[in-house]
Amino acid sequence: AQSVTQLDSHVSVSEGTPVLLRCNYSxxxxxxxxxxxxxxxxxxxxxxxxxxxxxxVKGINGxxxxxxxxxxxxxxxxxxxxxxxxxxxxxxxxxxxxxRRALTFGSGTRLQVQP
Amino acid sequence: ETGVTQTPxxxxxxxxxxxxxxxxxxxxHNAMYWYxxxxxxxxxxxxxxxxxxxxxxxxxxSRFSPECPNSSHLFxxxxxxxxxxxxxxxxxxSQEAAQSNTGELFFGEGxxxxxx
Numbered sequence: 042a043q044s045v046t047q048l049d050s051h052v053s054v055s056e057g058t059p060v061l062l063r064c065n066y067s068x069x070x071x072x073x074x075x076x077x078x079x080x081x082x083x084x085x086x087x088x089x090x091x092x093x094x095x096x097x098v099k100g101i102n103g104x105x106x107x108x109x110x111x112x113x114x115x116x117x118x119x120x121x122x123x124x125x126x127x128x129x130x131x132x133x134x135x136x137x138x139x140x141r142r143a144l145t146f147g148s149g150t151r152l153q154v155q156p
Numbered sequence: 157e158t159g160v161t162q163t164p165x166x167x168x169x170x171x172x173x174x175x176x177x178x179x180x181x182x183x184x185h186n187a188m189y190w191y192x193x194x195x196x197x198x199x200x201x202x203x204x205x206x207x208x209x210x211x212x213x214x215x216x217x218s219r220f221s222p223e224c225p226n227s228s229h230l231f232x233x234x235x236x237x238x239x240x241x242x243x244x245x246x247x248x249x250s251q252e253a254a255q256s257n258t259g260e261l262f263f264g265e266g267x268x269x270x271x272x
Contacts, residue, residue, distance in 0.1 A: 075260075084160070084246055084263030085199075131199070144261070146199040 043068040045134045047147035055155045060104075060119040062150045064132035067113060074115040075133040076106055079149075085131065091115065102126070127154045159183045162247050162264035169237065170272050177232040177267045179247030186252045188230040189261065190222060193244040205230060206252060237271045244268050 048063040066072060073092045077085040089100025096108040102125075106117045115132060132147040160181045169175050181188065190202040204212035205224040219241075221233040230247055248261040 082265065084162075084248075084265045085261070086263070087260050090260065144201070148196070148198045 043070075043072065043134050043136045043145050045132050045145050045147040047130075047132050047150050049150050050148070051151045051153065053153040053155060054122045056124055057121050060117070060122045060126065060152065062117040062130050062132075062152065064115045064117065064147060065113050066115060066132070066134045068134055068136055070136045073135040074106075074108060075135070075144075076100065076104070076115075076117050077131045077133060077146075078128050079131065080128045088117070088130070122152075122154045124154050124156065127152055160247060160249055160262050160264035162245075162267050164267060165265065166268045166270075168270045168272065169234070171237060171239075173237075174233070174235040176234065177245055177247075177269075179230040179232075179264055181228055181230075181247075181249040181262070183249055183262060185249040185262070186227050187250045188224060188227070189248040189250075190230065190232050191246040191248060193246055193266070195243075199246070202232075234269070237269075239271050242269055242271045 045064060045066045052062060054060055071093060075090045076088040078088050079085045088104050089098045089106055091098045091108045097105060099105045104117055104119045106115050108115050117130060129149045129151050131149050133144050135144050163178045167175060187206045189204050192200045192202055201214050202216045203210060203222045208224050208227055219236050223231040244266040246266045247264045250261050
């Protein structure tokens with residue numbers, strides 16, 4: 042069975058400061074991990090994905106995430122927040138080896154960016 | 157233009173009404189999905205269609221009835237809904253729904269449903 046926990050429901054940062062959104066996962070198989078972003082009144086958009094290649098994954102809009110198997114974490118970071126980064130972010134785990142793909146979504150972290 | 161279009165964007169209905177949500181994808185994908193997004197809850201997968209065949213029904217009440225006439229179109233027919241069914245209903249598509257590590261879904265902007 043797989044699960045994903047986003048450790049913060051809300052994060053608030055000032056524009057220009059670093060962003061850290063935390064995600065821990067559990068998986069019985071080799072997982073794939075994803076971050077999706079949802080801007081207000083929009084659907085979800087893929088930010089980045091880890092699929093057992095490089096553990097440091099770069100995504101769109103300057104975001105990146107590092108897969109740490111020993112810590113079962115996949116935290117999302119960005120060096121400098123921009124006002125347009127204000128959105129909800131979802132960490133997602135996908136298991137292979139079960140005969141079908143099953144995506145499990147975290148409950149989301151709402152990022153506020155203060156001017 | 158996301159490639160996945162949902163209509164209507166907003167819908168208000170009474171508990172005795174019958175309405176439908178529509179989703180269309182222009183990406184050439186073979187798998188389509190309905191998700192329910194409620195406040196303060198994780199995204200809930202409702203249905204999966206792969207090559208027009210339903211491959212997953214995640215214990216969804218029968219008052220929600222999906223229809224997939226072809227790989228590009230997906231409907232969600234609604235009847236005798238309850239107020240707790242009020243939510244954002246998201247449609248998504250992907251290349252295929254079989255075992256895959258890509259996990260990349262393309263989402264529409266959602267249909268905001270309010271049941272009075």
